[in-house]
Structure formats: C-alpha cells, structure tokens
Amino acid sequence: MDFDDSPDEAAYRARVRELLEQHSGDLLRLAPGQENVDAGTHEDALRRTQRVLADAGLVGVTWPREYGGQGGTLVQQSIVSQELARARVPVLINHIGIGMCGPTVITHGSQDQRDRYLARLLRADDVWCQLFSEPASGSDLAALRTTAVRDGDDWVVNGQKVWTTLAHVADHGILLTRTDPERPKHAGLTMFVVDMHAPGVTVRPLRQMGGQADFNEVFFDDVRIPDGERLGEPGEGWRVALTTLMNERVAIGGAGGSIGLPVEAFVQHARDRLPTLGPERQALARQAIGRAVVAALGARYTGYRRLTVLSQGGIPGPESSAGKLAGTAAARLVADAGVRLLGDDAVYAATGDGDDRWQRTQSWLPGIAIAGGTDQVLRNIIGERVLGLPPEPRNDKTAPFSGGRP
Amino acid sequence: MNFDLDDDQRDIAAGARDFFRGQASPAAARAALEGGRLEPGRKALADIGFLGITVPESAGGAGRTLLDLAVVAEQGGAVLAAPSLVTAARAAVLLSAEPELAAQLADGSTAFAVLDGSPDGSAPSVDAADATTFLALDGGDLVVGEGEAVPGRPLDATRGLASVRLTSRRVLVPDAGELWARARQVAAVVMAAEDLGGADRCVQLGVDYAQEREAFGRRIGSYQAVKHMLVDAWVGVEQLRSLVWWAAWAADSAPAELPLAASAAKACAAAVFDEAAGTLIQVHGGIGFTWEHDAHLFWRRAKVDRLLLGDEAEHLDAVARLAVAGALGR
Numbered sequence: 001m002d003f004d005d006s007p008d009e010a011a012y013r014a015r016v017r018e019l020l021e022q023h024s025g026d027l028l029r030l031a032p033g034q035e036n037v038d039a040g041t042h043e044d045a046l047r048r049t050q051r052v053l054a055d056a057g058l059v060g061v062t063w064p065r066e067y068g069g070q071g072g073t074l075v076q077q078s079i080v081s082q083e084l085a086r087a088r089v090p091v092l093i094n095h096i097g098i099g100m101c102g103p104t105v106i107t108h109g110s111q112d113q114r115d116r117y118l119a120r121l122l123r124a125d126d127v128w129c130q131l132f133s134e135p136a137s138g139s140d141l142a143a144l145r146t147t148a149v150r151d152g153d154d155w156v157v158n159g160q161k162v163w164t165t166l167a168h169v170a171d172h173g174i175l176l177t178r179t180d181p182e183r184p185k186h187a188g189l190t191m192f193v194v195d196m197h198a199p200g201v202t203v204r205p206l207r208q209m210g211g212q213a214d215f216n217e218v219f220f221d222d223v224r225i226p227d228g229e230r231l232g233e234p235g236e237g238w239r240v241a242l243t244t245l246m247n248e249r250v251a252i253g254g255a256g257g258s259i260g261l262p263v264e265a266f267v268q269h270a271r272d273r274l275p276t277l278g279p280e281r282q283a284l285a286r287q288a289i290g291r292a293v294v295a296a297l298g299a300r301y302t303g304y305r306r307l308t309v310l311s312q313g314g315i316p317g318p319e320s321s322a323g324k325l326a327g328t329a330a331a332r333l334v335a336d337a338g339v340r341l342l343g344d345d346a347v348y349a350a351t352g353d354g355d356d357r358w359q360r361t362q363s364w365l366p367g368i369a370i371a372g373g374t375d376q377v378l379r380n381i382i383g384e385r386v387l388g389l390p391p392e393p394r395n396d397k398t399a400p401f402s403g404g405r406p
Numbered sequence: 407m408n409f410d411l412d413d414d415q416r417d418i419a420a421g422a423r424d425f426f427r428g429q430a431s432p433a434a435a436r437a438a439l440e441g442g443r444l445e446p447g448r449k450a451l452a453d454i455g456f457l458g459i460t461v462p463e464s465a466g467g468a469g470r471t472l473l474d475l476a477v478v479a480e481q482g483g484a485v486l487a488a489p490s491l492v493t494a495a496r497a498a499v500l501l502s503a504e505p506e507l508a509a510q511l512a513d514g515s516t517a518f519a520v521l522d523g524s525p526d527g528s529a530p531s532v533d534a535a536d537a538t539t540f541l542a543l544d545g546g547d548l549v550v551g552e553g554e555a556v557p558g559r560p561l562d563a564t565r566g567l568a569s570v571r572l573t574s575r576r577v578l579v580p581d582a583g584e585l586w587a588r589a590r591q592v593a594a595v596v597m598a599a600e601d602l603g604g605a606d607r608c609v610q611l612g613v614d615y616a617q618e619r620e621a622f623g624r625r626i627g628s629y630q631a632v633k634h635m636l637v638d639a640w641v642g643v644e645q646l647r648s649l650v651w652w653a654a655w656a657a658d659s660a661p662a663e664l665p666l667a668a669s670a671a672k673a674c675a676a677a678v679f680d681e682a683a684g685t686l687i688q689v690h691g692g693i694g695f696t697w698e699h700d701a702h703l704f705w706r707r708a709k710v711d712r713l714l715l716g717d718e719a720e721h722l723d724a725v726a727r728l729a730v731a732g733a734l735g736r
Binding site for chain 2: 001002003004005006009075078263264267270271274283285286287289290291293294295297298299301302304305307308309311322325326376379380382383384386387388389390391392393
C-alpha cells in the first residue's frame with residue numbers, strides 16, 4: 001500500500017509540470033474563486049487551450065497511440081488531471097468527447113471513422129456531444145423515439161433529444177436512434193455519428209435551475225446521415241450505448257476524481273468562515289464540517305481503490321456506479337455545509353461581496369444526481385449486478401416497441 | 407499509487423476468516439448474554455498469534471503492521487468474536503517500552519484491559535469485565551495495576567464492558583499523554599475494522615434473505631424499496647473499508663495522518679454499522695426481531711460500539727478541527 005508516486009510516476013508528474021509551465025502563456029486559466037467557464041462565451045479560448053495541451057501530449061493520455069493518444073495508464077491520466085487542476089486550467093471543452101464519444105468510436109467505429117475523427121477530437125478541432133436522452137425517455141433510455149429510416153446510402157433522422165450538454169458548441173455528436181420499431185425496444189436501436197452543422201439540426205439552449213445554460217434541446221428534421229457514419233451494426237445500438245454509459249460513470253466520479261468543489265477548497269472555506277460564527281454555532285458547524293469531510297474522504301479513498309484495480313488491468317464494472325453515488329452524496333454534504341458556513345448570507349444567491357461559489361454548487365448538484373444515471377437507477381445497477389439481487393419484473397423487454405406503447 | 411491489500415494480507419485475511427468461523431459465532435454472542443463464555447476467548451486468540459500481531463518480535467510478538475491486524479480484526483468482527491483485538495492493539499502501543507508485559511499480552515498469560523476515564527472509577531471499558539491487569543492514564547502518567555471491575559448488565563456481552571477502580575498502581579511511563587492518545591487512535595481504527603466486518607456480514611445476510619424470501623408473488627430483493635436499502639448499506643461498507651485501510655496504513659506509514667484518519671474511520675464506522683444492522687433487521691421483518699435470529703446480536707454490537715472510544719459526534723468534531731487546522735495533506 002502506497003499513496004506516493006512511484007519513481008516513474010514522479011518523473012511523469014515532473015514532465016507534466018514542465019510542459020504546463022512551458023505553455024502557460026497559451027492556456028486559459030481560472031481566476032481565483034472561479035471553478036469553471038461558460039463554454040459558449042469562452043469557446044475559442046477553450047478550444048485553443050485543449051489544442052495546446054493535445055500538442056503537448058496531455059490529452060487522451062489513456063487512449064491508444066494509433067488514435068492519437070499517449071497509450072498511458074489511468075494513474076498517468078489522474079496525474080495530468082491533478083496537475084491541470086493545480087495549474088487552474090478549466091475542464092477541457094471536449095471532456096464529453098474524450099470521456100465518452102471517443103471511446104465509443106474507438107470500440108465500435110470503422111477504421112475510416114477513427115481516422116477522420118479521433119485526432120481532431122483530441123485537439124478540439126471538433127467538439128463532440130452525446131445525443132441520448134429524449135423528452136419521453138430519460139432513465140428508460142431504450143424507450144427513445146427518434147427514428148432513423150434507411151434511404152439509399154443514407155439514413156433520414158427525425159425526432160428530438162434533450163439535456164444535451166455542449167450541443168450549442170458541438171461539431172459532431174453520437175446519436176442513438178430507433179431504426180426498427182417492430183423489434184423489442186433494446187433490439188431496434190442504431191448509433192450514428194451526426195454532423196451537428198447538417199441541414200435540419202436545430203439546437204436550442206435550455207436554462208438550468210441555477211440559471212446557467214450548459215445543456216440544450218436538439219431537434220432533427222429530415223437530417224440525412226450517410227450509412228458510413230453508423231457506429232456498429234443496425235440493431236446493435238444498445239450495446240454501443242452501454243460502452244458510452246460505462247465510460248460516463250467512470251468519468252463522473254468513478255476513479256478517484258471528486259464531484260463538486262474539492263474538499264481542500266471546502267476546508268479552506270471553513271477555516272475562513274468558522275471564526276465569524278458564535279461559539280455555539282461553531283460547534284454545530286463542526287459537526288456538519290466533520291460529516292462532509294468524512295464523506296468526501298470516504299469517496300476519495302474508495303476512488304483510489306478503484307483506480308488501483310483499474311491501473312492493474314481491471315475493467316470498469318458496475319462498482320463505478322457506487323463511485324458516482326457516494327461521490328454525489330458527499331458533494332451534497334460538502335456544498336450544504338459550505339453554504340451554512342456563510343451565516344446570514346446562506347439564504348441569498350451570493351454573499352454581500354459577490355461570492356456565489358457555494359450557492360452555485362448547491363444549485364447544480366441536484367443535476368448531478370440525475371445526469372449519467374440517476375441515483376435510483378444506479379442503486380438498481382448495484383443491487384442487481386454487484387449484490388446479485390433479482391430485477392423488478394418487466395414486460396417491456398420482449399414485445400415489439402411499436403406495440404408496446406399505449 | 408497502490409491502495410489495495412497485497413497477496414500476503416489477502417492470505418492473512420483468508421486464514422483469519424477460517425479461524426474465526428470455526429471458533430466464534432453470533433450464537434456464542436447470544437449465549438454470552440445468558441452467561442456463556444466468550445468465543446474464541448483469550449487463549450485461542452493468543453495461541454494463533456492474534457494478540458501479538460503488533461507486538462515486536464523481540465517481545466514474542468509477530469512485529470507486523472496495524473494494517474495486518476486490521477485485516478484480521480475485520481474477520482473477527484464478522485462473527486462477533488471476543489475478546490476484542492482493540493485491546494491487544496491498544497495495549498501493544500502502550501507497552502512498546504515494556505517487553506516483559508508485552509510478552510504476557512502476546513502469549514495471553516495476562517488478561518489486560520485498557521481503561522477509559524479515571525482509574526478511580528473508569529468509564530465502561532472494553533474487555534475489562536474479566537481482565538486482571540489494567541492500563542490507565544493517571545494524572546498524565548501511564549500506570550499498570552490491579553483493580554475491581556464492576557460490569558453493568560450487558561447490552562452486548564462480547565465487549566466485556568466494566569467500570570474499574572484500581573486497587574494498586576505502578577507508573578510505567580511518566581507524562582504519557584501523547585503515547586496514550588496514539589494508543590486510543592489505534593484502538594479506534596481497530597474497532598472500526600471490527601465494525602467493518604460486522605457491517606459487511608449484515609449486508610451479506612440481508613442480501614441472502616432478500617434472495618429467498620417471497621412476498622406478493624416475488625422475491626423481496628426485487629422490490630426497489632428493499633434493494634435500495636441494502637445497496638445504501640453496501641455503499642457505506644465500501645466507504646468504511648477505504649477509511650479503515652487508510653487509517654491503519656497511516657498508523658504504520660504516515661503517523662501525522664493518523665489522528666484525522668482514525669477519527670474519520672471511527673465516525674464512519676458508527677454510522678455505517680448502525681445502518682447495516684438496522685437494515686438487516688428490517689429486511690427480515692418479524693423473524694429479524696426475535697431472540698433466536700442473529701440480527702439483534704449485530705445490532706447490539708453496533709449500538710454499543712458507536713459510543714465506545716468516542717462517539718460519532720466526538721469524532722466528527724475531531725475531524726473538523728484537524729481538517730481546519732491543516733491535517734488534510736494529500
């Protein structure tokens with residue numbers, strides 16, 4: 001057992017720091033107190049930042065070399081992530097492409113697709129989004145209704161997607177469609193790569209409860225997709241989507257990363273704010289602080305265990321769902337305690353001097369408990385695939401999708 | 407970065423599991439409530455070497471790490487074994503400069519207990535009920551002596567709780583505050599490890615029953631209301647396992663992290679074991695509420711342990727104070 005860098009890891013970390021220093025003038029940096037930047041208003045700077053990092057070999061660390069990656073380990077990836085955070089570089093604009101779309105293209109795409117897309121994705125020449133959820137199919141993703149109908153060498157797509165992060169700046173997306181409504185719901189799906197600039201694609205930003213607009217609804221009206229943009233065989237879309245979803249849960253809190261503000265930032269906040277409270281309030285606040293820190297450390301060290309297994313060749317399994325579940329719960333305790341420490345300002349959307357970090361975090365965490373598998377879906381996955389409990393009886397898995405609808 | 411047990415520790419765990427399953431059981435914990443003897447008992451634990459895991463080899467122990475001991479303690483906790491390895495680990499720290507006494511600890515020839523609170527009338531202390539030799543903090547000095555133990559009516563007989571008044575005392579280490587604090591942190595880690603074993607066993611037993619029991623025409627584990635309770639308990643167990651390993655590792659390899667890690671593990675254990683034991687009873691329904699069923703024996707252990715060696719509130723407060731003071735290293 002050992003939490004320090006091995007000599008190889010230490011050398012790698014030093015090299016990463018050196019590269020970040022070397023390119024520091026070309027990278028977008030977060031201001032003090034700022035946790036992220038809006039992709040819409042900072043698109044050019046974010047794309048440039050990712051391009052510089054990609055050219056320095058710091059993007060797609062775990063991707064195979066033949067697709068423009070570094071062929072590195074998950075531990076190396078986590079070192080790069082730590083050093084990017086330390087250097088105050090914002091989350092990469094193409095994080096969805098790198099974490100979810102790219103791995104799906106690698107696993108299920110044709111050689112032609114890999115050649116055309118992957119290197120450009122890593123350099124943020126193209127930004128990617130993931131077009132899965134629909135107004136009538138969220139947790140029950142396989143109930144989706146967007147159709148793709150074969151027409152000569154093309155497929156013609158009609159329907160609507162929703163909650164699509166980054167669609168407003170994206171160039172490509174992976175799109176899950178129904179191609180055979182006469183087959184059972186999971187068997188009639190097909191995945192495509194779609195050009196977000198194609199005629200018939202309309203993107204409309206959605207405003208979230210906290211006021212930001214990170215995600216969108218996307219409409220498809222007779223959008224033509226060449227058959228060469230298919231990912232996997234017709235009818236194999238569910239299997240392809242599972243690749244994406246599993247990568248998503250690893251990306252969100254699955255392997256050592258934290259959700260929400262890091263516990264160190266929280267502790268610094270507590271250090272600043274505790275003395276402003278009266279003695280009785282301080283004692284109560286310390287209970288909330290302690291509870292949040294214990295939960296955050298529990299999630300962090302459980303992530304380290306998973307990272308150890310993955311770095312020794314293990315494959316991401318349903319345990320990653322537990323990482324997201326516990327990470328989300330910890331993030332909520334941290335945000336709640338962070339807001340409470342603001343005293344009277346806790347009931348406002350920002351402090352008197354304009355600091356809204358804790359209130360903002362508080363207002364987007366409800367979304368984290370929904371995105372990429374709701375807490376309840378994750379509990380089903382863990383219950384059935386880790387603990388081996390029986391599933392709920394279902395009558396929607398075998399009937400033709402077209403006849404299964406009321 | 408390598409945060410996993412090694413092959414050696416996995417072997418130790420497997421051996422400990424076999425030993426404890428053969429030598430102790432919730433049934434023995436039930437019998438102890440009605441005057442039966444504690445299983446496996448001090449002699450069996452000494453014979454297999456578990457009382458001396460962290461005692462130096464020069465004093466007849468195995469000279470191994472606290473992580474090794476925690477791995478063994480988890481297996482003991484799974485079957486509610488007694489006496490507790492908490493006592494062995496804590497006394498081993500306190501007796502680190504006393505090879506003769508440490509040898510008696512390791513070979514089981516002397517029944518030690520470590521007293522919490524005043525030596526002139528201690529708080530209920532683990533394994534004190536049938537101990538003959540007591541270690542206590544007396545005005546800042548570490549003392550050893552004999553005493554009169556007064557047990558209360560046990561909620562969990564396997565903890566051997568009693569209040570003790572020392573009738574003789576000899577100073578072992580003057581001004582031993584730091585040593586005492588470290589021993590208590592080590593004790594908290596080992597109790598968290600035993601609680602981990604108990605909580606993990608509760609989840610297993612609950613899952614097994616939810617697989618079999620049918621209601622409304624199907625197995626109850628298929629209902630999300632039941633499934634999600636068990637999942638939440640399991641997720642808690644996994645967080646606890648990580649904190650126990652970290653804390654035990656810290657005791658061996660990063661002493662500066664031990665106070666924070668020990669309090670985090672103990673606070674987590676208090677909540678997780680209580681939830682797991684409560685879930686075990688709830689999943690079983692009425693049968694889980696009977697004297698004959700094992701569920702209440704885990705529940706008793708959880709209800710008692712969460713208050714020993716500092717309750718959840720005390721350890722949460724310690725975590726907050728230490729973190730704010732800068733103890734979050736990594």
